[in-house]
Amino acid sequence: MKKLLIIIAALCLIALPLTQASASVCIAEQQESYAISATEIDELTKKICLDIADRTTFTDACLDAANVIAGVSSSAFPEQGGAETVALSTASEYLEKEHLDISVEEYSISVTVSQGLQSVNKDLTSYYVIAKTKNFDQSKKTILFTTNFANHYSANDAFNGVKAEGALGSAATTALTIKLANYLSTVVDAPYNYVFAFFSGTDEGNFASADYVQNHLKRDVMLVINLERLGCGDTYFYTDEAKADHDEFVFAKAANYNLKQYSMSGKALLQIATVSDLPYSHYAILGDVASFLSVEKPCLQVMGGDFSKSIGSEGGEVDIVNTKNDTYENLVKYHPTYASKISVVSGFLTNLALDTQLKDVCSSAANSYKIFTKTWIAYVICIGLVMIMIVALILTTNKLEKKYPPPPPRKIKIAVFGKEFEDINSDDVIVDLKRNKNNDVNPFDV
Amino acid sequence: MKLIKERKINKTLLIFLLYLSFCFSSWYTAINTAASIKFLYPQFAALSNVFTAFLSGGIMPIIIYLLVVKFISHALKRTPFLPLDQMVYSLPFFYIGANIVCGLFNILYYFVPIASIWGNVIIPILSTTCFFVWFMVFICKNYVKNYNWKAMTLYFGRIYIVVVTIVTVFALVSEVAL
Numbered sequence: 327m328k329k330l331l332i333i334i335a336a337l338c339l340i341a342l343p344l345t346q347a348s349a350s351v352c353i354a355e356q357q358e359s360y361a362i363s364a365t366e367i368d369e370l371t372k373k374i375c376l377d378i379a380d381r382t383t384f385t386d387a388c389l390d391a392a393n394v395i396a397g398v399s400s401s402a403f404p405e406q407g408g409a410e411t412v413a414l415s416t417a418s419e420y421l422e423k424e425h426l427d428i429s430v431e432e433y434s435i436s437v438t439v440s441q442g443l444q445s446v447n448k449d450l451t452s453y454y455v456i457a458k459t460k461n462f463d464q465s466k467k468t469i470l471f472t473t474n475f476a477n478h479y480s481a482n483d484a485f486n487g488v489k490a491e492g493a494l495g496s497a498a499t500t501a502l503t504i505k506l507a508n509y510l511s512t513v514v515d516a517p518y519n520y521v522f523a524f525f526s527g528t529d530e531g532n533f534a535s536a537d538y539v540q541n542h543l544k545r546d547v548m549l550v551i552n553l554e555r556l557g558c559g560d561t562y563f564y565t566d567e568a569k570a571d572h573d574e575f576v577f578a579k580a581a582n583y584n585l586k587q588y589s590m591s592g593k594a595l596l597q598i599a600t601v602s603d604l605p606y607s608h609y610a611i612l613g614d615v616a617s618f619l620s621v622e623k624p625c626l627q628v629m630g631g632d633f634s635k636s637i638g639s640e641g642g643e644v645d646i647v648n649t650k651n652d653t654y655e656n657l658v659k660y661h662p663t664y665a666s667k668i669s670v671v672s673g674f675l676t677n678l679a680l681d682t683q684l685k686d687v688c689s690s691a692a693n694s695y696k697i698f699t700k701t702w703i704a705y706v707i708c709i710g711l712v713m714i715m716i717v718a719l720i721l722t723t724n725k726l727e728k729k730y731p732p733p734p735p736r737k738i739k740i741a742v743f744g745k746e747f748e749d750i751n752s753d754d755v756i757v758d759l760k761r762n763k764n765n766d767v768n769p770f771d772v
Numbered sequence: 773m774k775l776i777k778e779r780k781i782n783k784t785l786l787i788f789l790l791y792l793s794f795c796f797s798s799w800y801t802a803i804n805t806a807a808s809i810k811f812l813y814p815q816f817a818a819l820s821n822v823f824t825a826f827l828s829g830g831i832m833p834i835i836i837y838l839l840v841v842k843f844i845s846h847a848l849k850r851t852p853f854l855p856l857d858q859m860v861y862s863l864p865f866f867y868i869g870a871n872i873v874c875g876l877f878n879i880l881y882y883f884v885p886i887a888s889i890w891g892n893v894i895i896p897i898l899s900t901t902c903f904f905v906w907f908m909v910f911i912c913k914n915y916v917k918n919y920n921w922k923a924m925t926l927y928f929g930r931i932y933i934v935v936v937t938i939v940t941v942f943a944l945v946s947e948v949a950l
Contacts, residue, residue: 567886591883594807605889606804637811698886704893705944711897712937719929726922733919 361673362505364665370501371665373419375491375654380479382487383526383533384450388476389430392453395475395504395524396428397421420504421522425511426457433527433537439483450483452476454534455524456542459511467548467685468519471507471675472535472614474554475500476526478648484530488650493657494640494664495647498557500524502668510679517682521547525614529648532600535614539621548688550625551675552615557657557664559632559641561671564588564610565625567601568695572624575687576678583674585628594637603699609638622696624688626678628671776862777914783861790837790864793871794830797896800878800888802829837867854924855915863907870896870903893943897936904932 378394380387397420421428434451455475477492478485491497507522523542527533549572563585565573577587588610595606600616611619615627632641639645642660646652657664678684697703737754741747745758775781781789795802806825810817845860877895881888908928912921 590885593885595804595885595888596811597804597808598812606885608885637807695886699889701889701893701947702944704890705940705947707890707894708897708940709937709944711894711901712933712940715901715929715933715936719926719933723922723926723929726925730918730921 360509360676361669362502362509364669366505367498367501367668367672368665370419370504371493371498371657372654374497374501375493379491381475381477381492381496381526382480382482383452383476383528383530384482384484385452385480387480388526389453391475392430392455392524392526395420395500396430396455396457397423398428398430421455421457422508422511425460426507426522427460427462428455428457430455431534431537431542433534435527435533437483448483452526452534454526454538455522456538457507457511457522457524459516459520461511461516462519464546466517466519466546467688468521468544468546469679469684470521470523470543470547470550470618471503472523472525472538472550472552472618473499473503474526474528474614475524476528477652478529482530485648488648488652490646490650490652491654492647492652493654494555494558494661495652496555497654498657498664498668499553499555502556502672503553506672506675506679509676513680516680518548518679518685519546520679528614532614532617535617539617543618543621543623547623548685550615550618550623551678552613552618552625552627553671554613554615554627554629555640555647556628556630556668556671558630558661558667559639560584560586561628561630561667562586562588562610562633564615564627564629566619566695567604567611570624572626572684572687575684576626579678579681580674583670583677585671585674588627588629588633593633596637603696605699605701609633612638628675630667773910776865776910779861786861786864787834787838790868790871791830791834793868793875794833794837795826796830796875797833797871798829798878799826799875800881801892802826805829853916853920855911858915859911862910866903866907866910867900869906870899873899873903897940901932901936 378387378391381391382388431454432451433454434449437448437450438445439448440446474496477490477496478488479490479492481487503522503524507520510516510520523535523538525532525534525538528535561584563576563580564587565576567590580587590608590610593608595608596612597605598607598612599605600607600611602620604611607616609631610627610629613627613629615625618625630640632639635641638647640647640661644651644660646656646660661667734753739748739754739756741756741758745756748754748756750756802825803822806820806822809820813820841860841863845856848854848856874896877891877899878888881891908925912918912924916924
């Protein structure tokens with residue numbers, strides 16, 4: 327009996343690593359193979375553009391859109407303003423409640439709006455969506471996926487309405503994030519927890535992400551992946567202003583998916599501060615990623631465009647984001663391969679999100695360069711330089727005084743009885759009082 | 773140095789070259805300003821090209837330079853043993869040198885933007901100080917009797933340090949306050 331138990335125990339010991347190995351193989355296989363299809367991306371993008379065309383921040387339409395994404399409701403067609411809730415969405419369209427804990431969060435900001443000659447204080451309210459995987463394990467680290475779902479369909483206090491669905495601006499990327507959420511939440515034995523945040527108020531000033539950072543961001547978030555304007559031009563990734571710990575790891579993975587590393591060199595900088603302490607910004611840090619970089623979270627910004635042209639160029643025939651041309655029709659017209667590009671990105675993201683080694687490279691905080699963003703330190707160095715200048719001036723003048731002493735002072739002698747009575751070979755200045763009658767010369771001019 | 777001693781360059785041309793050097797010293801800031809205007813106010817995109825930004829970057833510094841030099845030379849007009857005319861003529865040469873160094877550092881900022889935060893504060897002071905020391909050495913050696921070097925260095929050195937201190941402290945206070 328004892329022997330039998332020992333054999334069973336031995337078999338268990340052998341089988342355990344094998345099962346673990348098979349589980350990891352399962353994940354590895356998923357890593358290798360899983361990419362959301364271009365058709366799925368395209369269908370959902372189109373659906374978002376139809377269902378929730380109006381997703382304007384600080385309007386009622388934003389709440390409707392947030393509810394639709396959250397799978398609470400599906401709204402009316404854009405002609406009806408997206409305000410009317412008509413029916414519950416089907417499970418597979420937007421975020422799936424079966425595997426996700428979803429909430430719609432409200433945030434408010436106070437702004438001063440000028441109305442003619444008067445300034446009026448106004449409270450503006452808007453919404454964002456948070457979805458967490460249901461099998462949330464406190465012992466695991468978390469990856470946070472973020473994106474902006476809002477657009478500028480209607481006018482608000484910051485922008486004029488453009489009456490376009492924001493197909494490239496946010497719909498296509500929102501579609502990807504929804505699909506990722508639905509997929510990653512179903513992965514068995516996933517190495518991490520996954521949280522998905524769909525923000526609004528990004529172009530207005532990253533308000534939703536700032537609220538999220540303040541009220542929801544947990545310490546266990548090891549990486550924030552912000553997705554922005556995917557589907558146009560090339561796909562770039564950016565981690566931080568200086569070399570981040572996860573740079574090389576991400577770079578090696580991204581290379582397999584033809585993703586390019588966004589380089590700061592050669593870029594014109596915008597004189598706007600989005601990341602705290604950084605007095606400038608550029609396209610990669612204009613969006614919600616700035617809120618997370620400000621609190622020194624390791625970040626990965628994935629975005630589309632052609633940054634060899636200008637700051638925010640999309641790489642198409644014309645730039646359409648934030649214009650009346652940002653419609654589904656124009657997205658397909660100017661970026662016909664947009665869905666395929668996003669599909670490739672989805673493969674990269676699932677591969678990254680399921681990689682067990684990721685936690686090792688994202689363990690430390692980012693922003694090791696932060697000291698160089700403190701301008702006051704540079705001024706203190708300058709004051710130190712001034713001190714050195716003062717010391718150098720004192721030493722130099724002392725040395726010059728010793729090396730080139732002033733000549734001995736010359737005496738002024740008054741020659742009362744004429745020059746001939748004075749020692750003319752001496753260095754003294756002799757003032758002759760015996761004036762020449764014909765030439766009235768000033769004796770001090772001698 | 774022969775160029776300066778023999779006054780081979782016309783004064784007006786010299787001021788124009790100084791103006792261009794001021795433009796060059798801040799070319800990266802000019803590019804960024806143009807890009808910012810274009811990005812934030814697309815309606816002014818036509819006005820905010822790089823060339824305009826480059827040329828407008830030197831206007832304020834050259835005006836301030838001319839006013840300060842005029843004021844100081846007027847104040848020191850009656851100072852004995854002071855080669856004022858030679859100093860006013862030679863100063864732009866050294867200022868051009870300092871501006872070129874600052875402009876060259878902008879190339880570094882272009883590739884490593886984060887270096888611009890400290891660089892824009894420290895490098896102008898450092899390079900101006902170096903060229904100011906060179907300027908003083910040149911003037912003293914060529915136009916001033918050696919027993920007056922000490923007085924000359926002390927006088928202008930003090931003025932320079934006071935100006936640098938005021939500018940730095942003012943910038944530091946505004947940085948901390950803002």
